Amino acid sequence: MALDFARRGFKSWTKAHASPVTEADIAIDRFLKQRLMAARPDFGWLSEETADDPSRLSRREVFIVDPIDGTRAFAGGLPDWTISIGIVRDGRPVAAALAEPEANRVFAAALGHGATVNGRRIVSSSRAEVHGARMAGPMAMLERSHRQGAVLLPKIHSLALRMAKVANGEVDASFAGGQSHDWDLAAADLLVHEAGASLTGFDGSVPVYNRPKPTHFPLVCAGSGLHRQLLDERR
Structure with a gap:
């Protein structure tokens, strides 16, 4: 259709x-x-x-x-x-x-x-270093990683696809700014975790869905090793 x-x-x-x-x-x-x-x-x-x-x-x-x-x-x-x-x-x-x-x-x-x-x-990338990692998301969230040698990818308009590409190993890390919604994330969230990666807030908490207000805090999505490093850098 x-x-x-x-x-x-x-x-x-x-x-x-x-x-x-x-x-x-x-x-x-x-x-x-x-x-x-x-x-x-x-x-x-x-x-x-x-x-x-x-x-x-x-x-x-x-x-x-x-x-x-x-x-x-x-x-x-x-x-x-x-x-x-x-x-x-x-x-x-x-x-x-x-x-x-x-x-x-x-x-x-x-x-x-x-x-x-x-x-x-599909399985996510095993890369654990920021240098050379392929990343996508809002520029303000990528600047620190870019200074450390991350490769910034062209904009991926679908937030769900941005995360799914992490699940498929096409992207090493993706970010989402605040005010993403349940419908942007719910399917991609499961894809990411079932592929061995993580999608969390910067405090390490996973998104919770079907709440009265279906919006979310800023998020980081990456394979397990790189995800831990990105969280540590931003705490």
């Missing part, structure tokens, strides 16, 4: 905080909600493009969805956007699927069963 919109064109507009949204976001959100909630009617639902229903807070299991993560890239004809679906149980992700349509890739993970891309098992 998303690729069809991308190829034939679509309407777009802005919503709160000058954030872009397109016809594709809305159409895919409706499709996913109908399909997924029909399969699991007892689950809660949280999506960037659906009005928040506080009843989700009383549900043990919740779908957390971003119909298009990286809408600016999608609207601008760039390839680095994704479709993100996570299932959260008791505040942490237990199943995840992240589609990268332009690259014909689907990342998937289940708690305790590892992470895959197109069915192939």
Whole structure:
């Protein structure tokens, strides 16, 4: 559906905080909600493009969805956007699927069963040194590592993809500024941890999902050795 919109064109507009949204976001959100909630009617639902229903807070299991993560890239004809679906149980992700349509890739993970891309098992980078490490994220969060010889990668518009690339060993470390949301992170979080990497705040705490306000503190994502070093540097 998303690729069809991308190829034939679509309407777009802005919503709160000058954030872009397109016809594709809305159409895919409706499709996913109908399909997924029909399969699991007892689950809660949280999506960037659906009005928040506080009843989700009383549900043990919740779908957390971003119909298009990286809408600016999608609207601008760039390839680095994704479709993100996570299932959260008791505040942490237990199943995840992240589609990268332009690259014909689907990342998937289940708690305790590892992470895959197109069915192939993936593992994160074992690099433990900042020097030479490939990093992505907000420039302000990369400056210290850049001074130590890290290689700064071009912007990856989809935050979920930024983290998934760490899970797949394509990126050694990624950062997220404050005010990221559950739908940006839930699926990628599980992919990262099932691939042997870590995604935490700078105090080492993991994100908790399905809270009344679904926003998050600044985050760092990396393989275990590099992750520890990045946390130590910023404490």
